[in-house]
Amino acid sequence: MILSQRCEYAIRTALFLAATDRHDYVAVREISDALHIPQAFLAKTVQALTGAGIFASMRGPTGGLTLGRPAAQITLKEIVLAVDGGDLFTDCVLGLPGCSDRQPCPLHDQWAPARARVHDMFATATLADTAARTQAGDFRLAFEPV
Amino acid sequence: MILSQRCEYAIRTALFLAATDRHDYVAVREISDALHIPQAFLAKTVQALTGAGIFASMRGPTGGLTLGRPAAQITLKEIVLAVDGGDLFTDCVLGLPGCSDRQPCPLHDQWAPARARVHDMFATATLADTAARTQAGDFRLAFEPV
DNA sequence: CCTAATCAGGACTTATGGGTCCTAAAACCT
DNA sequence: AGGTTTTAGGACCCATAAGTCCTGATTAGG
Numbered sequence: 001m002i003l004s005q006r007c008e009y010a011i012r013t014a015l016f017l018a019a020t021d022r023h024d025y026v027a028v029r030e031i032s033d034a035l036h037i038p039q040a041f042l043a044k045t046v047q048a049l050t051g052a053g054i055f056a057s058m059r060g061p062t063g064g065l066t067l068g069r070p071a072a073q074i075t076l077k078e079i080v081l082a083v084d085g086g087d088l089f090t091d092c093v094l095g096l097p098g099c100s101d102r103q104p105c106p107l108h109d110q111w112a113p114a115r116a117r118v119h120d121m122f123a124t125a126t127l128a129d130t131a132a133r134t135q136a137g138d139f140r141l142a143f144e145p146v
Numbered sequence: 147m148i149l150s151q152r153c154e155y156a157i158r159t160a161l162f163l164a165a166t167d168r169h170d171y172v173a174v175r176e177i178s179d180a181l182h183i184p185q186a187f188l189a190k191t192v193q194a195l196t197g198a199g200i201f202a203s204m205r206g207p208t209g210g211l212t213l214g215r216p217a218a219q220i221t222l223k224e225i226v227l228a229v230d231g232g233d234l235f236t237d238c239v240l241g242l243p244g245c246s247d248r249q250p251c252p253l254h255d256q257w258a259p260a261r262a263r264v265h266d267m268f269a270t271a272t273l274a275d276t277a278a279r280t281q282a283g284d285f286r287l288a289f290e291p292v
Numbered sequence: 293c294c295t296a297a298t299c300a301g302g303a304c305t306t307a308t309g310g311g312t313c314c315t316a317a318a319a320c321c322t
Numbered sequence: 323a324g325g326t327t328t329t330a331g332g333a334c335c336c337a338t339a340a341g342t343c344c345t346g347a348t349t350a351g352g
Contacts, residue, residue, distance in 0.1 A: 001233070001237070001241070002148065002234070002237070002239060003239065003240075003241075005241065008239075008240050008241040011240060011253075012240055015252055076253075087147070088148070091147070091148070093148060093149065093154075094149075094154050094157060094158055094287075095147070095149075095151065095154040096286060096287075096288070099286075103286065104286075105286055105287070106161055106276045106277070106279050106280040106286075106287065107157075107222075107271065107276060109279075110267050110270075110271055111267065114263050114264050114267045117260050117263045117264075118260050118263075118264070121256050121257065121260045124256075125253065125256055130252045130253060131252070133252050133255075134252040140242060140245075140249065140250075140251055140252075141240075141242075141251070141252070142242070
């Protein structure tokens, strides 16, 4: 798996919030039902995002989650960093510590550009762009379309 | 981690065999010492490669491991497939089952080409090419150069 | 033939990510 | 004020990857 399960859930949740474009708070329960994610696990996962300011949360009967900033100003890279950390964008493909341009492993020259391609994909994709595509076509956030 | 620990060990072992270009069998113990890999764990890991014909093994005092075919005819993709399977090259970045061109997730159009780039890197890289680079420069197969 | 060295592979232990459960704290509503 | 609904977060359980240990099968060499 390229992303952890937590991170897949986090991105799908963020896209759900951006795509349904509501002004009020959306309860974790509602999201976990729509996306078929275990509720308690999602509740813990989003704490990493609220802590990073990517989500905002409110308690109480009308509480729930909402985006902490406009969807156009949130990249998928931020979400990955908040949940999984930056290892995906920096680590050696052979797991060798200190691998770099100065002290490369035998695959470094091939891996570095491929890794950069993956990085750029996450750094370029904003929630607004991606959510717009979600609403447009056949795109799905769950196995059964939401 | 993009590759499992097993797979990182497997590739480094294959490169070690290709780089030291010996005609005889090399004992697992010798490899695990050189690359700082737990011996018993490496012994189990390479069974996936001997089973796939990528390595050949021989028991007894002069036994050990050797490449099953010429290094120029072994790609890193084969090793990944034998150890980790093909999920890295086919799975949806959001973990949605059945994601494809026909039934895409919101990130499919961005992810598919990035994933193809990673695939092509492993499919193109042969043990011979990569091992040649290992011998040439400062390249390393272990934290302390071998 | 016997011993030592090596791979093969099952059984077991440990570490970690995924997931559940329960209690506390905050916010709304009557 | 008090009850209900929600997030926050600690404690715990489970599945799997990582790693260890031991026994057996095979081979070389005296």
